[in-house]
Amino acid sequence: MPTPASQTRLPPLDPTQARTGYAYITLIEPPLAADPPVTPADAPLAGKRLAVKDNIDVAGVPTTCACPDYAYTPAHHADAVARLLEAGAVVVGKTNLDQFACGLNGTRSPWGAVANAFDVRHVSGGSSSGSAVAVALGEADLAFGTDTAGSGRVPAAFNNLVGFKPTVGAVSTRGVVPASASFDCVSVFAPTVADAWDAMCALYDADARLDARPLPAAPRVYVPELLDPTVCEASRAGFADALSTLAGLGCELQPLDDAPLAEVAGWLYETALVAERYEAIRDFFDRQSESVMEPVRGIVARGREQSAADLLEVQAKLAEARTRLNKLWDGADAPVALAVPSAPFLPTIDQMLADPVEQNRRLGRYTNFVNLLGWAAVAVPASIRADGLPFGITLIGPAGADARLAELAQRFHHAADARHALGVGATGRTLPQARPLGWPAGMPGRGEIALAVVGAHLTGLPLNWQLVERGARLLRTTRTAPHYRLHALPGTVPPKPGLVRVPGAGAEIEVEVWALPEATVGSFLALIPAPLGLGTLALEDGSTVHGFLCEAHAVAAAPDISVWGGWRAWIEGGKLLPGDTAGTQREAEAGGDAATASAGPDGAAVAGLAGAVVPGLATGGQSADAAPAPVAAVPVADELATPAAGPAPVPVPGLAPAVPDATATARANAVSAGLMLNGFILGAEAEARVRAQFELIARLYDTLEDEPLDPGDEPAPVYRP
Structure with missing residues (x-):
């Protein structure tokens, strides 16, 4: 397994000296490529610079999970890394994250809080904070995140990016340090839907089942009424504007009472399901819990307190909820997607640090339920708020809806860009033209x-x-x-x-x-x-x-x-x-x-x-x-x-x-x-x-x-x- 010729691991920061931190934990120079090299004809991602979240293994590079005492050096690449290297991408570094992928805000790391690419006073979103900012600033063309509660979607929305979260189980998580193994996904950050989809086509497992039906001429889309008081005025205005964009694409908008989804969202951290957070790092945590920073330590410790009976009870409730809520997608004329704000608000770093647990809980209002139900989702830029910060929506669909969501998301992204000149991340570059979306080579396509x-x-x-x-x-x-x-x-x-x-x-x-x-x-x-x-x-x-x-x-x-x-x-x-x-x-x-x-x-x-x-x-x-x-x-x-x-x-x-x-x-x-x-x-x-x-x-x-x-x-x- 090839290892990088040179790597630079940045030192952890003293939080009393620096409020904002690094996007990267380890830089790799020259970038790591496949060995043996792939030829351009065989490489759909030839030369694409890939940043890898530091809970995903890259052979020969320490995996830290943003915890210095936990670090280990893997001998093999994670499956996802190996697949993109084989597709021609090159790894430029390992990125900062909320410690052990526990958070939606990007402030929980010894390497510092990762600041928003548009305004350093605001959070970048997490837990895949460094990955999103690296792409938003043009330091990487693609980046891996992981997504359990929304970590591949919230940072995308906060930094004017596409965040692609596949159907649960459709992409291998071997070589990924789990956060909650039953619900974890490898996700992709990219400037455009087409770029993200190119990466996804190289990532899907051979047995992944994607819905190959084309979108109907007038897709029906569920929309919630935003009754939750945590949704700020800027997000309400941005979502109303996004619905106008969808309507302009010919979508038929269908109101949905999303209270049942909100109930499921609360189960991820507020029930015995949190036991998976503890199980993921049990041996390390039992030996040296003092190495884990707060509030991550408290969350993992609560997982240790759960009983088997409590876990079985919530698993049964979740199974019933999946059966019931999957009926939303039944029928030939059922809506193809659910559109939601990617996050109800965008806090400052100061606001997040002042109330880290409650602020983080609120950020997951429209994301936490997706993986629990086994669904797919694509976060896509929608507009720029009056204060200059990005606003994005997430298009959610049933298991296997990945390709249909990609098609709808690309239409939406380019329509929104035509209205608001969104550009690419925070680079100032214009959004490239839309292009046809391919199909994973290892599975049957449409028709x-x-x-x-x-x-x-x-x-x-x-x-x-x-x-x-x-x-x-x-x-x-x-x-x-x-x-x-x-x-x-x-x-x-x-x-x-x-x-x-x-x-x-x-x-x-x-x-x-x-x-x-x-x-x-x-x-x-x-x-x-x-x-x-x-x-x-x-x-x-x-x-x-x-x-x-x-x-x-x-x-x-x-x-x-x-x-x-x-x-x-x-x-x-x-x-x-x-x-x-x-x-x-x-x-x-x-x-x-x-x-x-x-x-x-x-x-x-x-x-x-x-x-x-x-x-x-x-x-x-x-x-x-x-x-x-x-x-x-x-x-x-x-x-x-x-x-x-x-x-x-x-x-x-x-x-x-x-x-x-x-x-x-x-x-x-x-x-x-x-x-x-x-x-x-x-x-x-x-x-x-x-x-x-x-x-x-x-x-x-x-x-x-x-x-x-x-x-x-x-x-x-x-x-x-």
Whole structure:
């Protein structure tokens, strides 16, 4: 793991000598890049300067959580950091924060209170204070925050930035020091929605589920009545102006009683849920709580006092609230978002320090409930107040609404800029033009479905062209949940497997997940012959996708090849006995037991494979199989590698016991037969691959005939069809 060539850790401040502090805790020079370097063609974030909140690990750089005595130096990057480095970003430093990410104000750090980028008398917002200010001042192009109670949204609003908080669980938090592990999110600060979305597209986990529907022409948006007395007059005026901007975009505004949301917001700090704050740093806190500054120490200590019964009670209440409040989004014509002020007021540093707990509680009025409910949110600039300070709103949506919120937020941001000349942060630069928003490479987009393929449609295999021709794109290679068995179907052209669901007696089978345009699903389905069809597959990560399944009756006499872990592994290795010796070869030639078994990838014999379809060899020598790139053997669980009684051998047309006498003729026929695939003349590259495959098949004839190989060839392993 690469480490920075040089880093400068700034010293903590004496609060009696300096009221305002640093945006950064550690500066990295030169900036840390991916190793090996990524090329611009592979790097959507090429050269983007990334600031990282100092509760997120960067390999070789101390993680302090704004607590000097807690600091440790990680050996590995957090997943989020690694993903943006791979996308071309470079890390310029670790940023200041409210200690242990406990606060929404930015004043709770030994490195000083981080001042607002527009007016140093006011707070920057927290806990991701330094990250927001670094971007607002132009010292970074992007910055990571973390968001549990609003730490990725409040600082964005206070500094004229976009703050993107994804759906809870959609982005990995591995390598992040937790604040409240059940509700934490990695968030992104950026000058524009498009910049933030570029970063998010590199961050989403492969199993994240995003709503790919486009926004309706006239989106409906919930709006609260702002009955809460904590909302200051400047925020009321700013919110009214923001609603005018939304209406100008054609949005239909629907009033909402947000009292139930306010109730949920109070549970984060005022119930036993605060126990997670203690659990996150329990060992350190129990050893040296005096190293934790107030009021953070008092909040964490309250977490230690909670009982398991109290925690279970509030968790049950929260589960009920989620079920009830998620109904806000039910229905085809339901609103797509809830618009709220990002914060009810913007206090000065003096006001915050004079009453730190109450002021902080009030700041979370419109943010605390979002993660508790598992929702997504985007904070976006809305206007500049009469006193010159920024005002922003947050667009909130249900789990998975990230992309729709991004689209609406971009429309809003540019409309608001047209009215108020918002510019970029506090840099004085004008807001760049809006641009189309992309889509995460690893998940199906708008107008696409996720389709898992298990056999002849895999990359490089004979029927993959049916996907490519329809504009499908490969998303990822993964495995099924351990509920399936894979069989080699006799007599299929080209050779195909059958995947059947066998709950409690299955294995994990390798599949490729493709994004298939919805408009082509019908034509693709028409190509699928019985006994195969499309159904719902469960994947190893717990998600489900559409995918190939086989009718159960069709595998009754089909060899079970599940031990290989996938079709590709079997066709590339299952035909041969790895490590076969002369003794087993003689036994096979003599008709011994070895002749009726094939080996698994670890050399274990698997019964019932004799007579199975030979990949690349169909009836009468016809074949369309192309030779795929080699893959590593798949590790197999012990219980799957154990030989078991299988079905009786199934005769396969085209591989009768009587091998043709004229080996040369068989070789020529096999090679020539492969040059046309389902009526499509192959291009030169595909033809070469098919020729290579059929040369391999011709070698089979050599082996079965016991014909001497060409001089210098190694003895061929025993063939196990």
